Amino acid sequence: MSTVITFGTFDVLHIGHINILQRAREYGDKLIVGVSSDALNFSKKQRNPVYPEMERKAIISSLKFVDEVFIEESLELKAEYIKKYNADVLIMGNDWEGRFDCYNNICEVKYLPRTDGISTTELIAMIKKYN
């Protein structure tokens, strides 16, 4: 039984998020997702997410290829989360290429290609134009 772990904000869920989660699940038997807390997201992107953390967690938990979800409180706690959930593989989109190679000693680290042409930031900008 092998376990895959991945992390992300997953705000305003879109097809890029679905694609990466679905592909991540194919690398193991179980998929664990760390959803960034509102505070972590603010520190990364200097804005609050559209959906609060408990809603983002509930949305990701409802996906059929996701087995367990927790709130990721800090980028620096990755090693702790990997060990806690006994993850064999860490998967991230290739916008993070190389950034998590330091965890290679505790699990396999893989970066999958991002889905082109869509992002939460672009969606927010597009929705704003309608107002």
Ligand code: C2G
């Ligand atoms: N993603 C993708 N294609 C897109 C948009 C996003 O494959 N068009 C992937 C990202 O590469 C990431 C995941 O979807 O692996 C979640 O993306 P975000 O919600 O933007 O997450 P991010 O803010 O990058 O948080 O600890 C790591 C961070 O928490 C990652």
